[in-house]
Amino acid sequence: MVKKVTRFFTIADYNEEEIWLRAQHRSGWRLVTMTPPCFFVFESCEPEDVVYRLDFKNGEPTEEYRQMARDFGWEYVMQSMGWLFFRKPAAADKAEGEDELFSDDASRADLASHILKTRYLPIMIVFLCIIVPQMIRAVSGGMGPASGFFGAFFGIFFGLYVYLMVHCGIKLKSIRDRAQN
Numbered sequence: 001m002v003k004k005v006t007r008f009f010t011i012a013d014y015n016e017e018e019i020w021l022r023a024q025h026r027s028g029w030r031l032v033t034m035t036p037p038c039f040f041v042f043e044s045c046e047p048e049d050v051v052y053r054l055d056f057k058n059g060e061p062t063e064e065y066r067q068m069a070r071d072f073g074w075e076y077v078m079q080s081m082g083w084l085f086f087r088k089p090a091a092a093d094k095a096e097g098e099d100e101l102f103s104d105d106a107s108r109a110d111l112a113s114h115i116l117k118t119r120y121l122p123i124m125i126v127f128l129c130i131i132v133p134q135m136i137r138a139v140s141g142g143m144g145p146a147s148g149f150f151g152a153f154f155g156i157f158f159g160l161y162v163y164l165m166v167h168c169g170i171k172l173k174s175i176r177d178r179a180q181n
Contacts, residue, residue, distance in 0.1 A: 001044040008038040012171035021052035053101035112176035
């Protein structure tokens with residue numbers, strides 16, 4: 001049996017996504033694939049406590065990277081838009097930290113910094129170079145009779161974009177700062 005779920009997570013919500021995937025698996029639904037931006041496909045399975053972890057890399061992981069993950073008990077599930085999905089059974093008798101993909105705070109801080117540089121910064125550039133000028137043009141009436149429609153459209157888009165940038169920026173900076181301290 002297959003279940004398709006639509007659920008949106010921002011680039012900064014990867015911890016919440018891991019928790020949600022674990023809850024799905026506990027409920028008897030194992031992740032099969034994820035299609036951006038928010039479409040998850042699960043297959044029915046025996047309910048089990050399975051830890052999910054996400055890592056962010058540009059491109060497919062190397063075989064060496066996958067082997068390293070396997071050596072620590074992680075099953076590579078899939079890759080989607082730079083995000084690598086891993087899982088492994090949780091066990092009460094495991095030592096603290098064994099359910100983490102990253103073994104130290106420096107690695108966690110590097111992950112957050114990498115996301116900031118490769119995802120957040122390009123989004124900010126698009127915002128400043130495309131969205132803001134179009135918003136100004138629409139509001140100033142530079143689009144002729146359609147200014148009202150485009151002004152409203154860009155106003156909504158602008159507000160959503162600002163909210164997401166602030167949300168992601170604050171959250172990623174907080175993750176990075178927490179890992180560095």
